[in-house]
Amino acid sequence: MFAEHVQPTRAEQKRRTTARVTEAAARLFREHGFHGTTVRQIAAEAGVSVGAVMAVGDKESLLSLVYDDAIAARIPPPPAAGSTTSAAGYLARYFDPFLDLFAGNEELARAYFRALTRGRPENAALGGLRTLAENNLTAALVNTGMPEDRARLGAQVMFAGYLGELVLLAAGTTDFRQAAARIRRTAAFVTSHERP
Known part of the structure; x- marks a missing residue:
């Protein structure tokens, strides 16, 4: 029987090239x-x-791709309904894996933060991260009995607070420990604040 050699499609070739380039960029950014x-x-x-x-992409776009992939791999799923994980605990620690990633190489993290603040079209992954994070955080709050509209607003507050901390980190006006502490205080506020 003859084995048929199937040529990869252009889309598959592009995906493979993008993966090789992104992996190479990640290694070199870590090393150099x-x-x-x-x-x-x-x-x-x-x-x-x-x-x-x-x-x-250019070098800055590649760094964004590297970080976006690393962040996506660290997104914690929301706790299931009836879980013993409190909403405050989940919200307080949701961004810890991201902060740990950034703390691992502050020079790269600052370059990534600067890329985010430029608002370039290739930073669209940030919008995807926002949607995923807000959906996970909303689900965690709803699973504890919070009404959907308030849970959605709380999730938006958490993500906005996280982005604010990234800006402060990029500017060098705070450190990762302080950022994590402020995110925890925001989580406590979101989960305990009564609706007006």
Whole structure:
């Protein structure tokens, strides 16, 4: 029997190239830092041309992709209805994996925060993260008996607080420990504040 060799589709080739470029960028950023890594090095590490790297994105866009993938892999699911995890505890610790990721390499984290604040179109993943985070946080609050509209507002407050902490971290006016403490206080406020 003959084995049929199937050529990958263009979309599949593009996905594979994007994955190779992103993985190479992640390794080089960790080893050499953001400023110490060049697009040429990323191309060589990924085994593709500089043009192929630029088709995925410039260096700042690649850093955003690296962080977006790392953040997406760390998103904790909401506790199930009837879980012993309190809403305040879940909300307070929801962003801990992200803060831990950022604390692991402050130079890269600051470069990522700067990229976020530029509001470039390739930062659209932030919108996806916001939607996912707000949906998870809303579900956690609803599972404890909070009305849906209040839970949604509480989730929005939590995500806005998290983004505010990222801005303060990028500016160097706070540290990760202080950011985590403020996020916990916001979670306590959101879960205990009575509706007017």
